[in-house]
Amino acid sequence: xxxxxxxxxxxxxxxxxxxxxxxxxxxxxxxxxxxxxxxxxxxxxxxxxxxxxxxxxxxxxxxxxxxxxxxxxxxxxxxxxxxxxxxxxxxxxxxxxxxxxxxxxxxxxxxxxxxxxxxxxxxxxxxxxxxx
Ligand SMILES: [Zn+2]
Numbered sequence: 001x002x003x004x005x006x007x008x009x010x011x012x013x014x015x016x017x018x019x020x021x022x023x024x025x026x027x028x029x030x031x032x033x034x035x036x037x038x039x040x041x042x043x044x045x046x047x048x049x050x051x052x053x054x055x056x057x058x059x060x061x062x063x064x065x066x067x068x069x070x071x072x073x074x075x076x077x078x079x080x081x082x083x084x085x086x087x088x089x090x091x092x093x094x095x096x097x098x099x100x101x102x103x104x105x106x107x108x109x110x111x112x113x114x115x116x117x118x119x120x121x122x123x124x125x126x127x128x129x130x131x132x
Contacts, residue, residue, distance in 0.1 A: 008055060008058065008111060008112075009110075009111075011055055012052065012055050012056065012074070012111075015048060015051050015052045015055060016052065016074075018048050019048040019049065019052065022041070022044045022045045022048055023045055025044075026038070026041040026042055026044070026045055029041060052072070052074075053071050053072045053073070054072070055072070055111075056072025056073065056074065056083055056085065056111045056114070057069065057070050057071070057072040057085055057111075057115065058111065059112070059115045059119075060072070060085055060115045060118050060119060061118070061119050063089065063090060063103065064121050064122070065087070065090050065093075065103065066087060066089045066090050068087060068088070068089050070085050070086060070087050070104075070118060071085070071086055071087070071088050072084070072085050072111065072114070073085075073086075075106075075107075080106065080107050081107075082106070082107040082108055082109050082114070083107075083108040083109075083110065083111045083113070083114040084104060084105065084106045084107070084108070084114060085104060085105050085108070085114045085115060085117075085118040086102070086103055086104020086105070086118075087103040087104065090103040091103070092128070093122075095122060095123075097130070098130045099127040099128060099129065099130050100127065100128040100129075101122050101125045101126070101127050101128075102125060102126040102127070102128070103122075103125060104118075104125065104126055105117040105118050105124065105125055105126060106126050
């Protein structure tokens with residue numbers, strides 16, 4: 001029998017626990033272990049960070065400007081908790097209404113909210129006040 005895929009937020013929580021453990025493992029050996037072991041521990045942290053981003057951005061379209069896969073983050077501190085999706089390659093640009101658009105969306109309460117806003121394209125992206 002095929003195993004049911006866990007709900008997204010449970011998979012995310014699992015990945016975050018793994019990431020915390022992987023970071024601790026890395027910090028425990030970073031100054032003492034042979035370079036090859038330190039690199040393996042560091043690679044594991046990077047893999048888990050990428051897996052977390054992939055989990056958050058499930059269903060997100062590639063960036064409409066550069067066609068790269070967008071990056072997903074969970075903000076857990078400060079005023080703006082929630083999920084954020086953005087392009088790491090594109091810079092802010094001036095939109096038709098002269099506002100400056102950041103190629104990212106912020107503060108989706110759930111990953112799917114941020115994905116939905118991201119998929120709307122620049123019209124829905126985070127904007128700054130009009131310039132000049
Ligand atoms: Zn881009």
